[in-house]
Amino acid sequence: MAKFATQLEIGELMRLGKGAEKDGGRQNPALLSDTFEAIIGAFFLDSTLTKVRPFVNKIFQPVADEIIFPDNDLVDTKGFVA
Numbered sequence: 496m497a498k499f500a501t502q503l504e505i506g507e508l509m510r511l512g513k514g515a516e517k518d519g520g521r522q523n524p525a526l527l528s529d530t531f532e533a534i535i536g537a538f539f540l541d542s543t544l545t546k547v548r549p550f551v552n553k554i555f556q557p558v559a560d561e562i563i564f565p566d567n568d569l570v571d572t573k574g575f576v577a
Contacts (some may be wrong), residue, residue: 497524499554500531 500506506521509530520526539547 496528496531500527503531503554505530505534 501522506527509521509526511520511526515523515526535547535551538550
């Protein structure tokens with residue numbers, strides 16, 4: 496989630512206190528993940544799943560495709576290429 500937040504430059508938009516700002520909060524993976532999740536949740540609560548789904552799919556689909564259909568060859572436990 497933090498990688499998605501970084502790609503969307505959410506860290507630059509976060510409102511942080513002086514301590515969090517000083518401690519590098521804009522690059523903190525936990526803060527980035529939580530903020531990204533909150534944005535998606537707020538979008539859902541403010542609209543409908545029908546409107547949120549295209550936004551989420553656009554972000555997650557390429558990653559899901561790479562997990563399901565990786566570019567590298569899959570090798571089973573016996574060493575055979577699939």
